[in-house]
């Protein structure tokens with residue numbers, strides 16, 4: 001049987017299938033200041049499920065990692081919580097890119113949350129892409145992660161899950177958040193599958209990226225993929 005190096009990071013297990021990847025933790029060091037007050041090591045998975053979407057996996061990463069679509073794609077589910085106008089880009093690092101979606105001041109506090117959270121951390125979610133195929137949104141009470149396993153250029157298998165703090169599994173707030181996660185993921189699926197069909201037409205419009213606060217993460221991801229495909233980044 002072949003043997004692979006593995007690395008555990010905040011409870012997630014990453015497998016070095018190529019055998020040539022550089023150690024992961026140093027590449028993600030810049031994420032720790034954003035994460036430490038959430039105590040991710042004390043959160044656990046309360047529900048996981050699998051889905052297959054008819055979209056290229058890179059489109060899903062880009063969609064998850066930009067705040068530009070929040071007020072449009074999620075007009076019913078997230079615009080009143082995390083409107084596009086309140087998004088901000090965070091500093092990225094060699095192994096990740098990130099942004100923060102701040103909550104509308106009128107949105108009720110999500111609970112329960114760790115005591116250490118700053119006022120802004122209580123009132124926002126932080127979204128990360130660990131290059132290339134892992135994304136997670138971390139909020140005060142719950143986190144949602146997606147592990148993307150590309151199947152074909154037009155289909156991707158996704159393992160999704162919700163993380164909560166100790167004792168929060170059976171709270172109504174957790175059930176409500178899980179239902180919301182299913183709902184906003186379903187909205188993204190519809191949009192991405194329609195977009196995948198549109199990539200086949202020669203008449204699709206091309207446009208520059210939006211400003212850094214809205215799509216700076218896409219620029220980071222694109223540059224990472226460019227480094228990866230030209231052999232300038234670890235696999």
Ligand SMILES: [Fe+2]
Pocket residue numbers: 063064069070073074184188
């Ligand atoms: Fe979305």
